[in-house]
Amino acid sequence: MSLKKLKSIYTQFDKTNELISYKVLSSGHINDTYLIENNKNTKYVLQQINHGVFKDVPGLISNKVKISKHLQNKLNHLSEKELKRKVLCFVPTIKQKYYHLDAHGNYWNMMIYINDCITYETVPSEQVAYEGGKLIGEFLNLTGDFDANKLIEVIPKFHDMSYRFSQFQDSLKIASKERLEKAERYINLVWNLKDEMHIIQNLKESGAIKIRVTHNDTKISNVLFDTNNKGLCVIDTDTIMPGVVHYDFGDSIRTICNTAAEDEKDLNKVTFNMNYYKAYEKGFLEKVNLELSPVAIKYLPLGAKTMIFIMALRFLTDFLNDDIYYKTTYPDHNLDRSKNQFKLIESFTEQYPEMETK
Template identity: 45%
Template sequence: MVEKLEAIANQFCINATIKSISTLQSGHINDTYLVTTNTSDSFVLQKLNSYVFKDVIGLIDNKIKVAQLISKNIESKHLNILSTQFYKAKNGNFYVKGDDNEYWNLQNYIPNAITFDKVPNTEVVFEAGKLYGSFIALTNNATALEIKETLKDFHSVPFRLEQFKEALENASQARKEEAQKEIDFVLEHQLEMSKIDALKNANTFPIRITHNDTKLSNILFDKCNKGLAVIDLDTVMPEIVHFDFGDSVRSICSNAEEDNDDFESLEIQLDYYKAYCKGYAKSTKKLLSKTEIKYLPLGVKTIIYIMGLRFLTDFLNNDKYYKTKYATHNLVRAKNQFALVNSVIKNNSEITAITNNAFGLEDIS
């Protein structure tokens, strides 16, 4: 295996001798490796999952264009953050196609950086908000780049509801009975959770270049816990900001992991939400419209609902998509996310007030 990895890596223009290749424990979709050399430079070699990503060439093209744009804008604005950089292969492409028809790309490894799987404090949350907000600001002039939608309907509630209803129709009676409360929850809230899509389809919001996987572990921090770089550009696509914003809040501001089964205690931590909003607004308040800001809280609620819906759908489908550790794992995940939706509903007034305050808006109800 090492020989194969070295053969792939040596097809890129790195001007160095490879010393070692080891597995990087990051991400659940692609295979990722750390390549060390006889120089001070190290690299990240990645095999892209062509089962999940049907348009791998489009995905790579998106990553290259966005990374280059961000790097250019960081330099022109003299910002103290970094950008992912990708390397060309000797064939002139930014990828190598292996014997197994899988695609590989190579990018820079940023040394002395740290990541967090769990939030340690509000300062880190603020930095996360500021950096994900910076991503939106730094890609704001990307309209001419022809960024592709490589995962169609990724955050579409109507599409996810279609998948859910098909799964429900074909599910076993036992699974339907076990998940009846969650099925009822989905149907009860489907109209409200489809509102963001309706507004998007009515051209209420501008389409921007968004990250679409805005979890905490996709940010690198320096040793002083300052935001250093946004990584993992596999899902960059044209989209509205509400799903990026909402997914960060879902993963960063929840008080528990998404498979925690203590549903009664699950909640959005408002001190973290306040910190995230402050950081995000610092980077985006001059960019986002009042209408975009008004619907950020609904974006939070909607993306959490989508994740719960996806887990529930997979449970009804006998767990075909997500890896599970026990029979009801996906159902527990769905219950967890719907409990989080209820926390957002319960705290909606305060969440709205925090959002308005962070963006310096008195009343946008």
């Protein structure tokens, strides 16, 4: 993306000041995101939403803005400066919309950049795991009274296990012989885990666990920390929609408790860190425990295993589909991501009895 192009987009949000510099923010598999600075030394995050993945981008942005305004109202005791660091603040266009549709059919939104913060791809300490648990727990606690029916389903059937298995089966029919051979071991693992991996969905469909506002992408890199490693702000809210708490708990655990990066090729480095699990769970339950039923709490560990599995399955399916969804940087990137998650499941399963204490 050229500076000239970004300047033209920026003027749709601000005609008074001039964009003078930018850099690409590489975090995330889906959208194109830029840190920009104007001539008043003010920084923003300017993002192009992938409308190939997200079919209703105006609805997606409406979800994000509704939840951000709800959080701002819940935290109105904070100063304006503090609030802008604790909650994503979206900037309207000069037409008073929260997105701009450019001449090429691309959707853009802009938010205030949060300075002096830290993100992690992997967790360095139990303190960070604990603070991450508190922040996600607080996010769910503060959105617990928001009517999830007011949100669109950004990606229909996003965590629907039956749907993900259907996608997987379709990919088996069209995958090349070479890719099927490379993935054979992991294809067999999928079938072995099928029944167990439907338990959370069955509980949701039966009404045994509550449908509510969920973030749906709570990997640790979507949590901002301040310079003292205190939880600051939950970011990347594109996938906010109705769901169950187990998805958010599980996806956090998936990234927080992996001792290696999500695409680490050396599987000997991939293990499940039980100390981080316990630290995260402690922080998480401090914030949401009163909202959760005994049934919901009982199945939190299975929620973690399920989310690790669903990411393994999605990476594997995309590999079999010739990498049409996630950004990749080399031919077997999605397969390596899937292998990584299956190795994490193996390590998780070995320690599972320690988690089933409630």
